Amino acid sequence: SVHYIGYSLCTAKYLVLLSELPEYNTKIKSGHLMAPIAFLGQDFYIPPILSSMATSADWLGVYGLFGPYLQELTYGLCTVSEGVANMVNKFWSSAITSDEDQINKVIGLTQLYNEPAGTSLYTLQHFLQLVLNGGNFTRMDLGPVKNMRRYGQVNPPEYNLQNVQVPTMLYVGDNDVLTKPQNVQKLETMLPCHKGTKMIERKGWSHFDFAYSA
Numbered sequence: 728s729v730h731y732i733g734y735s736l737c738t739a740k741y742l743v744l745l746s747e748l749p750e751y752n753t754k755i756k757s758g759h760l761m762a763p764i765a766f767l768g769q770d771f772y773i774p775p776i777l778s779s780m781a782t783s784a785d786w787l788g789v790y791g792l793f794g795p796y797l798q799e800l801t802y803g804l805c806t807v808s809e810g811v812a813n814m815v816n817k818f819w820s821s822a823i824t825s826d827e828d829q830i831n832k833v834i835g836l837t838q839l840y841n842e843p844a845g846t847s848l849y850t851l852q853h854f855l856q857l858v859l860n861g862g863n864f865t866r867m868d869l870g871p872v873k874n875m876r877r878y879g880q881v882n883p884p885e886y887n888l889q890n891v892q893v894p895t896m897l898y899v900g901d902n903d904v905l906t907k908p909q910n911v912q913k914l915e916t917m918l919p920c921h922k923g924t925k926m927i928e929r930k931g932w933s934h935f936d937f938a939y940s941a
Contacts, residue, residue: 728756731893734937735905736854738763742864745893746886757922758895761937762903764854765888765917766910768862862910864888888917897924900932 733741738760744751853867860868866883868874878884895918899906915921927936 728754731755731758732761733758734761735934736764736850739765742888742891743886745891746888747890749890749892752890752892755893758891758893759898760895761898762900762906762934763897763911763914764857764905765864766862766913767854767858767905768907768910862913888914889919891918892920894920894922896922898927898937899924900927900929900934900936902931903934905934 731741741758741760742763742765745755849867856868857864863885865885866878868883869877871881874881874883897911897914899908899911911924915924929936
């Protein structure tokens with residue numbers, strides 16, 4: 728048995744795994760979910776081009792995002808001069824964390840060089856669907872025809888969180904634009920073995936602070 732610690736989308740993977748394959752409940756002693764992603768009712772702006780990608784991405788002919796070209800761009804910018812490197816680090820630190828004074832240039836630029844890591848276009852597509860679908864935690868919406876073939880119904884089914892039988896703790900920040908209090912409360916009521924929710928004591932703690940703050 729293992730203790731599972733997940734952050735952001737990796738919390739969704741935990742919930743999906745135990746919902747769809749409940750036999751894995753016996754292999755996990757406890758779950759600790761930081762900035763949990765499940766119910767994401769839209770209360771922030773989503774650019775129209777991203778909204779369109781949530782329903783029609785196949786036509787792009789691109790199935791991977793954030794390839795090595797981003798690393799090459801970061802390397803190119805940060806080797807122009809020390810002044811440019813300092814400016815890039817300042818922008819990254821202020822954008823990604825509330826703890827910017829604690830991130831030195833080496834750490835900040837190393838983070839920027841490696842983030843965001845490569846991922847499937849469908850990962851972004853499914854995430855956008857969860858934001859735009861009214862706050863439901865559902866499987867991938869493939870469109871009515873493909874949904875019928877895959878799921879036997881027109882709309883994608885919701886994940887059955889009653890199958891998550893592992894004792895699970897949630898960890899949230901007070902300045903997280905994704906993990907809002909109402910979303911966390913809904914998740915709490917859906918998890919049969921919810922063991923508590925810990926609010927990070929530092930004021931202003933954001934979604935990305937879990938990954939990047941000192």
